[in-house]
Amino acid sequence: MTTPVIELRDVRRAYDDGPPALHDASLTVLPGEAVAILGPSGSGKSTLLNLIAGLDRPDSGTVTVAGVRVDRLGEAASARYRRAKIGMVFQFFNLLDDLTVADNVVLPAQLAGMARAEARKRAAELLGALGVDRHADTYPGRLSGGERQRVAVARALVNRPPLLLADEPTGALDSASGEEVxxxxxxxxxxxxxIVVVTHDLALAKSCTTRTIRLVDGHVDDDLTAGTAR
Structure with a gap:
């Protein structure tokens, strides 16, 4: 039996006295799947992403990612978990403007304890594979949005994580760059x-994922293939 990369069971998360951001949410993602998490603002997408990434904890239920009980981790262990198990791509890239492209990609590898030479080699391989190796010594501010997002993907993959999380990865890009990403x-x-893509964009979900999960008011409303999502 295939072990899931992500397994959430009966997860609940509430903030202050408002309604729960997530309520009895359960989700399983298998190795090799590309899943889109869709839903309007306030549906629980960001909360779900933060729980998977170990940036937040549920009030109840369990969150297991790549064999790790994420809901049980303390702050330091959560940071180590993210370095080893999670690659994250954000809407606004989150690259460090005072570091070169290569140094941005190398940084998480060195934080994870990879030898500098090995990290440099891995970064060069990724930048080449993603078509931005000519910008290795350039600073991010000189790149287009699409190029910066490719660098961000390289950074996310440098530690070979079993899971790539993408949070509105095309939201800050023009149409052409968005299609490239x-x-x-x-x-x-x-x-x-x-891959798990968190987005409100159904077109993005259809173009790069094979399964779409819709969140409505904090619970899973639909679990469909991208081609049949409503």
């Missing part, structure tokens, strides 16, 4: 990378 995510998944 969407195609890149599809290519990565075709090569076996497990």
């Amino acid at each position: 969407s195609a890149l995510l599809a290519e990565l998944n075709a090569d076996g990378q497990t």
Whole structure:
């Protein structure tokens, strides 16, 4: 039996006195899947992402990612978990403008304890594979949005994480750059990378994922293939 990369069971998370951001949410993602999490603002998408990434804890229920009980981790262990198990791509790239492209990619590898020479080699391989190796010594501010997002993907993959999380990865890009990044995510998944994309964009979900999960008012409303999502 295949062990899931992500397994959430009966997860609840509430803030202050408002309604729960997530309520009795259960979700399983298998290795090699590309899953889109869709839903309007306030549906629980960000909360779900933060729980999977170990940035937040549920009030009840369990969160297991790549064999790790994420809901049981303390702050230091959560940081180690993210370095080893999770690659994250954000809407606004979150690159460090005072570091070169290569140094941005190398940084998480060195924080995880990878030898500098090995980290440099891995970064060069990724930048080449993603078509931005010519910018290795350039600072991020000189790149286009699409190029910066490719660098961000390289940084996310440098530690070979079993799971790539993408939070609105095309939200800050023009249409052409967005299509390039969407195609890149599809290519990565075709090569076996497990991906979860959190988005409100159904077109993105259809173009780079094979399964769509809709959140409504904090619970899973639909679990469909991207091609049949409503």
